[in-house]
Amino acid sequence: MTTRTKIGAALVFLGILHGLAIFAGFLAPYPYAEQHREFPYLPPTRIHFLHLRPFVYGWAEGREDTMHSYPVQFLVHGRLFGVREPDVIFLLGSDAYGRDLFSRLLYGGRVSMLTGLLAAVLSLGLGLALGTAAGFHGGWLDQILMRGGELVMALPWLYLLLAVRAFLPLHITTVQAFFLLVVIIGGVGWVRPARLIRGVVLSARERGFVLAARGFGASDAYLIRRHILPLTLGVVLTQATVLIPQYILAEVALSFLGLGVGEPVPSWGNMLAEAQQYHALVAHRWMLAPGLAIIPVLLGYLLLADTLLESRNR
């Protein structure tokens, strides 16, 4: 496989995964907070076929009620599929409140992946600005930024996140919590990209065409915009593929620990926290689904990062 097809395959794969989360409102049969209290911990619904038409049986007394069958309806109520009340269709089972795990998984992916993306944008933006400033300006600014960066790097990453989170208010709304997470994760992560970008800028500053442009009287802003920023593109892209999965994991960890996005809004982290009661988990295996959902996302980004790094080293 050539590098191009590998990158293309990884991008398509990731695109599909992100698409699933983006279109959660259409693909998920239920809203994320809709409770079916009469069906707690329902196992994944089995889909049966009659002449290629899918249908599901009702649920009574802990097993399928073959007396009542309900056809799976498509494109009803603005959603891709669903079944008529009073029956339910839970592709991945339900949780303690009878909420559809499949729907929550899709909506939760939205929160987790968006946190990763936004936080990566934030930390790369900060890293780009500070790294370019440090590398291009040099002198005292460089000293201050790099020493400051060392301070941030002197703490183990997860501990740093938790410590920053510790000093911020605990009781906040879910929307505030989401943006707080993005700001913390992104704000703490600027150091590594900034150092790498600084290195690129330092060498770029001495390149022949940059010196020539400077000799012709180009301003600093013009030099940075036209000649130096384009050179940092490779580092920024590879860093993005490394940082996004790391930040998704950070969101999962923080929400899992109860310091991130809270109920009733699902995220893969707080859904996994529900699965933490292992006694419940032994009987209800499907509660592990949010943990498994992370794996393909990480794999996609890993493949992308590896391919990009390989092609850059060649």
Add this chain to the structure above:
Amino acid sequence: MRYIGRRLLHGLLLLVGVSVLSFAFAELAPGDYFSELRTDPRVSAETAAALRAQSGLDRPLPVRYAAWVASVLRGDFGYSLAYNSPVGPLLWGRVRATLLLTGTATFLAWLIALPLGIWNATARGTWGDSVSKVVLSCLLAVPDLLLAIVFLVLAVETGYFPTGGMVSPGWASLSAPERVLDVAWHLALPAGVLVLGMLPTLVRHVRASMAEAIDSPFALSARAQGIPRQRLLFRHLLPAAANPLISLAGFSFGTLLSASLLIEVVMGWPGLGPLFLEAIMARDFALVLAVVILSASFLVAGNLLADILLYRMDPRIRMK
């Protein structure tokens, strides 16, 4: 010696910087232990204010910082309001438990990663290398959080392993060898998860640096001179590939306190992680600060250790 002294000073300055910064940050933080206390209706505003004055939280920042540094030097690390005791004694038992877990896991992970990475580097292009590459990549994509939960479920199902904690009830009444065995039995699962989590990164680095050494011109000439394969690998190539690995080992050492936080929380290991989390929830800033400083000193010490080792091992660095 001058080099080591300079590195040491640099590390100390870093720690001072971290402590000042986190102290100031804790100061800016909205709410403290007493405001969390106020959510309890039995505690009046006056009581909270009086308690705050008593614990010295109303004194100016530099005074409190000086007091804190003095207490760190005494080994107390400040006063935990939630536990109503100095932080130091709270920490040491937890630190021991965490170090036991991460130390064992790190040692095992390196023990597996070194031969595996070296073998992978020599066997590049064969199916064995490809298989191990794919397996390790997949392992890298599995969050250790998930691994920990899955292992826990397996422990519950099979009953071969305990489902949390570090010792069985009635541990104190066991004989010495039984005690060790009991701890080892509790250690197996969390340490296993940690090893699986560390392995992919370690093997990758070992493989990459060994591959670079194998491809270098001196390796070719050494082989041409008829140096036996084993001797070439371990006496010539491994030292040449050691530099990045020493840095990595320093980092491994540095994260000893912090690598296992999630696993400790999930598996109920009585280490630093759960304590840290409780401190955050209770807004017990003295405890948070102590854990932060402690973990930072480990990381700084790890880097320092790697620097010193590199300095001893590599004459090129000494020349600079």
